[in-house]
Amino acid sequence: MTDIKSMNLTELTAYLTDNGFEKFRAKQVLQWIKQDASSFDDMTNIPKKLRDFLKAEAYLACADIVRAQHSKIDDTVKYLFRLYDGEYVEGVLMSYHHGRTICISSQVGCKMGCTFCATGMSGFSRSLTASEMVAQIRSAELDCKERISNVVLMGMGEPFDNYDNVIRFLRLVSSEDSLNIGMRHITVSTCGIVPRIYDFADLQLQTGLSISLHAPDDEARSRTMPVNKRYPVAELMKAARYYVDKTNRRITFEYALIDGENDSDENARKLASLLKGLLCHVNLIPVNNVTGAGYKKSSIKRQHAFADILSGYGVNATVRRTLGSDIDASCGQLKRNFTKGDV
Ligand code: SAH
Ligand code: SF4
Numbered sequence: 310m311t312d313i314k315s316m317n318l319t320e321l322t323a324y325l326t327d328n329g330f331e332k333f334r335a336k337q338v339l340q341w342i343k344q345d346a347s348s349f350d351d352m353t354n355i356p357k358k359l360r361d362f363l364k365a366e367a368y369l370a371c372a373d374i375v376r377a378q379h380s381k382i383d384d385t386v387k388y389l390f391r392l393y394d395g396e397y398v399e400g401v402l403m404s405y406h407h408g409r410t411i412c413i414s415s416q417v418g419c420k421m422g423c424t425f426c427a428t429g430m431s432g433f434s435r436s437l438t439a440s441e442m443v444a445q446i447r448s449a450e451l452d453c454k455e456r457i458s459n460v461v462l463m464g465m466g467e468p469f470d471n472y473d474n475v476i477r478f479l480r481l482v483s484s485e486d487s488l489n490i491g492m493r494h495i496t497v498s499t500c501g502i503v504p505r506i507y508d509f510a511d512l513q514l515q516t517g518l519s520i521s522l523h524a525p526d527d528e529a530r531s532r533t534m535p536v537n538k539r540y541p542v543a544e545l546m547k548a549a550r551y552y553v554d555k556t557n558r559r560i561t562f563e564y565a566l567i568d569g570e571n572d573s574d575e576n577a578r579k580l581a582s583l584l585k586g587l588l589c590h591v592n593l594i595p596v597n598n599v600t601g602a603g604y605k606k607s608s609i610k611r612q613h614a615f616a617d618i619l620s621g622y623g624v625n626a627t628v629r630r631t632l633g634s635d636i637d638a639s640c641g642q643l644k645r646n647f648t649k650g651d652v
Pocket of ligand 1: 425426427462463464465466467468498499500519520521563565594595596597598599
């Protein structure tokens with residue numbers, strides 16, 4: 310079956326004309342997609358022959374909301390989306406003073422197996438198409454009745470393990486034929502698939518890049534992030550420096566503070582020396598214990614001491630405020646609970 314919602318106008322035109330339909334039909338079909346048509350039968354101004362062809366040959370990707378959990382302490386909403394084949398992914402809608410931001414998933418599950426991550430612990434099923442990433446945003450927009458202005462690919466999955474679809478998504482969602490969300494309003498987060506960081510840098514998109522670092526040396530990083538055995542810290546930092554040189558863009562490093570694991574003064578000093586002189590920002594996140602691995606958040610005092618050491622070395626760092634903490638608004642948790650039948 311052909312995923313026509315992942316196509317741009319040129320591709321859709323080629324697809325329809327190759328199958329004997331008029332060129333202008335592509336614009337009509339795109340218009341229906343833009344108006345959230347959920348079936349080909351909704352497309353009333355296209356001939357029945359074309360509708361029948363599409364019904365037989367193509368499908369309209371979706372991300373239907375099956376559960377929305379509203380935080381009682383802030384405006385955060387956590388969504389569970391159902392995809393056309395019955396798989397589930399999740400997304401989190403957040404409200405900031407500058408507008409609505411959605412965190413979307415790029416894969417059903419993840420192969421990377423980070424020990425602190427609920428998604429990583431629940432295995433991998435498949436990658437998402439570009440249209441399924443767009444559909445998560447659009448479903449949330451229709452639900453909250455507001456335009457979503459910012460997108461982060463920080464939900465389930467490793468975006469750079471689904472590189473081609475993610476790049477297609479970025480091009481699609483930023484186009485006028487789709488949601489017209491500018492690339493500079495989108496951030497991609499990776500656990501550090503080094504070759505793809507080089508590829509991404511070479512594309513020179515306006516999109517932001519986050520790297521999940523979580524430890525300043527190979528020994529500690531390999532303990533929690535198996536990907537580090539394949540792409541160790543030195544190689545990752547080389548790629549990060551290449552990215553900054555090539556794009557002149559600042560990188561954000563994500564660092565989840567885990568009590569007694571990666572939060573000592575020495576860890577902070579090592580991290581500072583790793584990042585010294587690099588155009589970057591460090592996001593310190595108190596870890597969420599979701600995997601049963603017994604991880605505990607660092608104390609608030611430790612979080613700030615860690616940040617102060619980084620700042621003392623001239624490395625930009627902030628302790629991130631956690632939104633939606635009452636609704637499990639963190640990577641992989643809602644789906645995990647849902648499939649266990651708890652919610
Ligand atoms: N796979 C990508 C993007 C999805 S994960 C990546 O790893 O970057 C989004 C972010 O949530 C990553 O920075 C990830 O390391 C972080 N994360 C995962 N589990 C977490 C937890 N239990 N506590 C805090 N942050 C977590
Ligand atoms: Fe995958 Fe990211 Fe979770 Fe690691 S943190 S398992 S890369 S989703």
